[in-house]
Amino acid sequence: MTNQALAFLKRAQAALILIASCGAASAQMSPVGNWHSIDDKTGEVKSLIVIADNGGVLKGRIDKLLRKDADQKAVCKECSDDRKDKPLLGLEIIRGAKQVEGKEVWEGGKILDPENGKEYTLRLTPVEGGKKLEVRGSIAFFGRTQTWVRVL
Template sequence: MYKALAAIFCVALSAPAWAQMSPVGHWQTFDEKTHEVKSQVHISESGGVLTGKIEKLLRKDAKQDAVCDECSDDRKGKPMLGLEIIRGAKKADGKDVWEGGKILDPENGKAYTLRMTPIEGGQKLEVRGSIGPFGRTQTWVRTQ
């Protein structure tokens, strides 16, 4: 009896840790050259599919009314604040990896194949955008 209660207690305590091994949440992005904070992105889930939107522009010189002039799809001319930059990512079977979607770089308007992997207990997120064998990986940091 006590062993069963102890097991239930341990599972209940570890449940929040499981939830953190997901890209769902708020993330700070960083400029790859200056390493300064760039934006805050909110990733949400609906029906097993992730989407991510720019929630805040955090650069010192950021124009809060900027629009995506470089976008060539339905996001062209849309405000950067609220812009959906992640579309269609799904969890890979048996792995803590989300892929199959696209990520938009609003600075150049290009959409890349997406792969997201939570690391460091879910406190950081490796975000890889690629076209064929070429790509780059950024590390985003979870915010509360």
């Protein structure tokens, strides 16, 4: 192979790597994936949440309970809708969030706190290159933000 051909192949390879890494980086700037929810008070990992995209609408469910004292057979006693008395494992806690046009923010959905059965208006914002997810639940002007950590 000539020096010109080798140089061309190296440039082509570098371009492909760059394109692939840009695609991977932008894919990470989405809430879609697996996340560890973190307890606000203790800093302990609470659960594994799986967020999926269904035609541009996000939904998320509890996949595993990770607290050392977690009851794996627990049900949502406090829920008042179709999730009442359903097992926490597999429970859909995120419903209806959509990406805000032109932004890396998802809103318009609801998030359920299975500990108190309340639903909150939801805002999801990937941060730190998609390694973390700011999860904001609010009612009117009152709310709180948790930071979840992506599970790779």
